[in-house]
Amino acid sequence: MTHTTPHPSQSSAPIQLEITGLTKQFGGLRAVSNFNLTLREKELVGLIGPNGAGKTTIFNMITGIYVPTTGSLKFRGLDITGLPPHEITQLGIARTFQNVRLFPNLTVLDNVRIAYHAHAGYGLMDAILRTPHFERKERELTERTQDFLAVFNLQDRQGEIAKNLPYGEQRRLEIARALAAEPKLLLLDEPAAGMNPKESVVLMDLIHFIRERFNLTILLIEHQMRVVMGICEWITVLDFGEIIARGTPNEIQSDPRVVEAYLGRGAAALAQKLSEKRSHVA
């Protein structure tokens, strides 16, 4: 039944990412089962589901860290199934991690400069011999990085060691670093984890801002319903590796299967009863 649900997107923008029949089997455990998703340009789609539903596994397959057992991934018309992670990133997919994964002992500047490595434009010999070409390209790269840090209001922190930053700034730096890889598709894995409601609001504004400025398509995993319901245009709900619902935030909130997945069968029945009673009273 779930597979017949049409994708809710009505837009005709070009397709960025097309996932068909994606399955990942770890021994006897089927972490993700027949997952389908189509992302169109500039869409902001949420992926939610209880713990262990397989959301991060999907991210790991899209970015090439895991090779899918079956199924295919197409990014802008190109088959990327089974490509090594660095090639996928260079094609234009970048991500952040559930637990912030910066380069902890490097400066803020170097964290971002590393993401530019593929676009550095000089070779090993240029670097060792310090050719004029190296000097010019390195200066360009550094200036670009500094401009970029300014976008995220981190320019005064360039010399700071990444692990010494406060948590919120580490999150911001991680997003900045991902964007420095010049992606067209950004995958955010629980960006609001560990944030208080105020910080989450800032984050939501930041996500909106980068989507407009960098013309991004964004796929987002999130547990804070406030964030998901607040910014996503479409939401896909996973449970035990399978899609159980998709739709707009409003549709998802009232979907009994989603309530059941999150709260259990009894709670779902209760919610159903309550809403019936409420409509009865009205």
Place this chain on the structure above:
Amino acid sequence: MKLRMHRSTLGFLAGAVLVYAFVQILISTGALNDFWNTIIRLGGALAIVSLGLNLIYGFNGQFSLGQWGFYAIGAYAAADVTYRWQQLHSASGLVVLLMVVLLVGASFAAINRALSRIRGIDTLSAFALYLVGTVAAGFVAVAIGQVLIEPVTSILSALPPDLALQIVFVIAILLAGAIAAEVSYLFGLPVLALGSDYFGIATLGFTIIVKVLLDNSDTLLGFVEMKGARGMVGIPKVTTWFWVAFFLLIAIIVTRNLLHSSQGRAIVSVREDEIAAKAMGIDVARQKTLAFVLGSLFAGVAGALYAHINGFLHPNTFNFIRSFDPMIIVVFGGLGSVTGTIFGAFAFMLVLEGILRLILPEGFETWRYVIYPLFLLVMMLLRPSGLFGTYELPFLKQILPRLRGESNTTESPAAAVAGAEAEGASR
């Protein structure tokens, strides 16, 4: 072209020349006798291996005990070249080794190019291909080399003998580095894919294999002049303080220039977080190979210098126990500090083989192996990050670029985020 140099660069070069000249004067005037002269040169060779290891372990995070094996390869390869020239008056070693280095390098490049077009070939098949390529290139190289020995020997013989020996020696050092680098590329292919601890054990195995092969170099490998476990004698003693200082300076500059480039940052990112590096578009396997090969090249060059200090080589020098020496130096000096590594190498040699040998009473020399571990123990307890930590001399330190001007703050997007922040905070 106008040559612009940073102040710290000039300062460093001036300092390097001064240190070189100071030691050279002490040697020339006889203030440093042969004993100390030898120890200083040994320290220099050790500094070069340790710099290579620091690149692999300190900056790329791969725990390698194989550098001593590459040091041995470099030592014996270079020694064979100069021995044949000096004792047998033949350039056979030089020509054949040169051909092997060139052709094996070319075959690696060709195979690498061919493999890059195929998606998803597994490591062991690739390794088998490289191995076949190496053997084939080796045979062809020896065949071509046979033809070239005569003319090259006659050309070199026409030169004054001292000059010819120096030329052969310098080429031998470069070839020793190249052959060690090529062997490390081949060996690293299957082994670098292992995790760090397993990689450490595998490289330790490599050092042991090299030592056993050298024990049987006259029978198993067929190099009669290496004399197997009896030790190789008759190598010309041509490693002067000048050559040690020269190659050490080059090693320092190469390391520094590499580390302060995008390539170097990519190498360090692998140490910091492999998965994050991959997600940032860094080809982790390539960075590991690069660091390993470059580190082994340093080891090969250092080995070549070592071989020509005493004019005597014995397989026991390359016992795996000694492979911990560079490891100790790198950790003692401070992981990831170039300054610390160089200081550590000289301190290790001067204290262990020099000062302790002199101050301990007759018959108690071996007690230095009790004193120095005790010292290490105390040191690690008091300063676990190493003597220098991550301190670097100004020349070796990365210069933080100046902040970009605040000229366009009015419509800077920074204002947008800052604004959003303020707005969020007030909500």
